[in-house]
Amino acid sequence: MTPEPHPLSAGALALVAAGGAVGGLARYGLGRAFPTAPNAFPTTTLVINVVGAFLLGALLTVLARRSTPDHRLRLVLGVGALGAFTTFSTLAVDVVRLGRSGRPGLALANATVSVVAGIAAVVAGHRVGQIGARARGGTRAP
Numbered sequence: 001m002t003p004e005p006h007p008l009s010a011g012a013l014a015l016v017a018a019g020g021a022v023g024g025l026a027r028y029g030l031g032r033a034f035p036t037a038p039n040a041f042p043t044t045t046l047v048i049n050v051v052g053a054f055l056l057g058a059l060l061t062v063l064a065r066r067s068t069p070d071h072r073l074r075l076v077l078g079v080g081a082l083g084a085f086t087t088f089s090t091l092a093v094d095v096v097r098l099g100r101s102g103r104p105g106l107a108l109a110n111a112t113v114s115v116v117a118g119i120a121a122v123v124a125g126h127r128v129g130q131i132g133a134r135a136r137g138g139t140r141a142p
Contacts (some may be wrong), residue, residue, distance in 0.1 A: 012075055015072055015075040015076040015080060016075050016076070016079050016080040016083075017080065018076060018080060019075070019076040019077055019078075019079065019080020019081035019082075019083075019084070020079075020080040020081065020083065020084040021080075021084070022080070022081050022084075023080060023081035023082055023083065023084030023085035023086075024084035024085070026081075026085055027048055027084065027085050027086075027087060030044060030047075030048055031044055031045075031048075036094075038101070039098065039101045039102075039103055039106075041106055041109070041110060042090075042091075042094040042098075042110060045087070045090050045091060045094055045114075046110070046113065046114055046117065048085060048086060048087070049086045049087065049088075049091060049114060049117075049118055050114075050117045050118055050121045051121070052082050052085045052086030053086065053117075053118040053119075053121040053122045053125065054121035054122065054124055054125040054128075055082055055125060056078060056082045056086070056122065056125065057121065057122035057123065057124065057125025057126040057128075057129060058125035058126065058128045058129035058132065059073075059074075059077055059078055059082070059125075059129065060074070060078060060126075060129070061125070061126045061128075061129025061130055061132075061133060062129045062132055062133045062136075063078075065129070065130070065133035065134075066133070091110070091111070091114050094107075094110055095107045095108075095110055095111045098110060
């Protein structure tokens with residue numbers, strides 16, 4: 001069994017930083033590749049957040065069901081990579097930007113769709129994670 005690193009250990013911080021670099025670069029790259037026009041619905045941010053929520057739901061479920069959970073994977077993939085890939089702050093800025101540009105309905109729609117789709121994605125990811133964990137012989141219930 002792999003011991004869990006202390007939350008403030010150099011090893012834990014390095015894992016989060018490495019994952020965060022990858023997740024942040026992926027989010028930045030997608031934002032550059034698929035920019036949102038001014039005053040338009042921020043589809044790229046929505047897709048990034050929903051995909052990240054799905055992946056996090058699946059990852060945490062698979063890790064929780066393992067007989068010997070690997071906390072390093074949670075740190076590098078969950079906290080680091082997916083934490084940096086998804087971004088509540090960009091969602092909040094998009095909502096404020098749309099509201100200030102005279103598009104309050106679109107701002108409200110963005111906030112609502114993002115939260116509802118994000119929660120649905122976590123639930124779907126959890127279910128997929130359960131199936132994946134069972135297929136790999138995971139023994140613990142989440």
